[in-house]
Amino acid sequence: MEKGFFTFIVGGKAGEGVKKAGQAAAALFSGMGRHVFQSDEYESLIKGGHNFSAVTTGLRQVTGTYLRADLVVCLDKRSYDIHKDHLAPGGVLVHNSDAMGPGSWKGAGIPLTSSAKKFPNPELRMGLGAVAALMAAIGLDRSDVMKLLKEEYARDLESNLQFALAVHELASPHVGRRFKLERGERKRPLLFGNQAIVLGAYLGGLDAYFAYPMTPSSSALHYIAGKARELGVTVVHPESEIAVMNMALGAAFTGARSMIGTAGGGFGLMVEALSMAGMAEVPVLALLSSRVGPSTGAATLHEQSDLRFALGAGHGEFPRLVASPGTVKEAMFLSAELLDLAWQFQVPAILLTEKHLSESTMTVDIDPSEAAWSQPAVHAGGEYKRYRITDDGVTPLLFPPTKELNKWTSHMCDETGLVSEDPGMITQMHEKFIRKGNALRERLQAMHTVNTFGNEGRVILTYGSTTMAVVEALRFSGRKARVVQPIYLEPFPDWAMGCQADERPIVVEQSSTGMFARLVEDRLGVEPETVIKKYDGRPFDPEELAASLKEVL
């Protein structure tokens, strides 16, 4: 493992504070001025099962969590069985000796359950025990424990402190000061993907957020609902995803910038209204965060299988935007940019992402003032026609209340917005949409739409959060390649991909059928030599991906 790198994994049952322990560890490392990547794996249940949180920290940017950890703390027997063989060289394993039963076990045993039982709600505190063991292992003392708990475990602080200090003392003889983590240059904010996405939209002008809970998009709803007052945003969780999308379109009619958040199944329910956004030319930003499909699939796990759905959803023909961020930071700026473009071109914009980005946390260097700000063309005065035929297909907007008649409609219509089935009018409206799509494509040609990492060696094409895994895998292995990531997927930035016609790129994606590879073939006319796919519901482990890439690079 790279010098300065350190990975901490805590595993246990749902309801034991496993995710919280990962978050506290992330806060601890970022407080030390280090870069952090934290991800969680959990099941669709509230109590029991197996959850784990992995935190990798380094002195350079980290874009994935490694499954071979330096320190693993297992709160139960199942975690021990799953993680005991995933230690990095020199790694340390701590298990809960109360949970193991008779036998001989690897690593250091600490009686976490019996220590926790001295306090109320013992199971909720188990994760904190893992954090206390971590602090002992990296040589932090009692005063550091007290400082962290005040920030991260402030509820029932006194009991938390007593418990954590007791575990710290129990762990110290076994694992104390086994690792030395250098401090980094400065403390950076920690953001999770969905948080970055809603904050980015807010910076771009978001006024109203509508969503129905669905993993892995729900944390966007929860975050913005929790900050609604502080930020001055209206947040509504209505009766269904159908209501969500239709309410968002209604809000847009007034000029309020609106957004929805969902996953594949919920997006399915919104598709009729998505088509209405196309027909009526309503700007709306949709966060579509993928999980394992089809149907209910595996609700809490990761996959990139909604690409074609995002590109093709909706009956009829209309221009749209689809883009997918590669990192948490990119997600924030992309969200603002998509909101702006949606309003400039009066089209639905889909921010396509996945569980791994939505729910993973990273340290970021962000200047919020660099975010785009949505500025639609607004009617300058005089006679108004909502669907006036224009050269670029965009009709300036007007918001009620106004003396001028302002008719929005889901029908083919005349320029005023009254229903028309006239053959000439229908032709003109279709051509208006085509010109608008062309104008959108031209706009994108003047923008940064493709990321490239590295400039020598084979071409690797990837997109979305898989980009992070590819870049991390190359850093891990020290191999050279040119990684090309289209941020925009519709319009597809074929002009900026830099792929030669005879190029036989390697494609890396998380779908079982190679949806992205087929898109690349379709849009670039290049045939991938190899498609590295993963479809077990888990994001690529950088080390595992490095091994797969080694075979083809």
Added chain:
Amino acid sequence: MADDLTTYHENTWCPGCGNFGLLNALKKAVLALEKKGVPREKLIQTTGIGCHGKMSDYIALSGFATLHGRALAVAQGIKLANPELRVFSSVGDGDTIGEGLEHLVFAAKRNADITALIHNNGVYALTTGQVTPVSERGFRGPSTPLGNPEDPLNPLALMLESGATFVARGYAGKVDHLAGLIVRAIEHEGFSYIDILQPCVSFNNTYERYNKTTEVMQEPPASYDDAVRAVKRRDKLLLGVFYEAKKAPFHIEVQGDRNPAAQRLPRQDRVDRVRKLLEA
């Protein structure tokens, strides 16, 4: 009626359609509201799909012609985003009591400050006469040639149960009475529902029946329970306001007096607020 509330669009309702009475009542209501100080530009209409949906082509008011069943959801989005607007939905019975029932029940439950004007003709007229959720048992249409096997819903009882704070019934054949109801419904703060009996001359001609069985209430029901009994009467179809109550509307519960569209936060404010969050 040629006037400045009428658009240039050709009217294609069947001669004698109950919708004419509805359109005239709505225009009278708009004029009456203007006299009361509500300018017409603040009246925003959403419509669904069906013969009723043509209202948006025929009346010169701003609005949004939406999907089948979704007019109330769009209306709620408009009202939340700009509470200064008076939003009403012209919708059908198949449209809103069938396809979009969830939005109707929830708009009532959350007391969204919008008005639902149900063009209740008991039939899908635009698609040539199929049964709707309020059609009588035995009703024969192209999808139920042997007769409707289901009993009808009573939407007024459903609205009372769901939490609507203004529940009324009007009749397209009593235009002035209906106009008065529409004015009161739009003025009402909270969710207002008017079930409007609308004969369909082509597929469900109920003029004769309604002329015989409708009766304007002289006194409103004295209580909620009386209102429930009144809307369930089968011998008489009572017209008027069955129930009216005061309750904070949804947009106030959600965002207080803030108007998201009219008081959009400037860019710098947003940057400052996000900076503060990131530094925390």
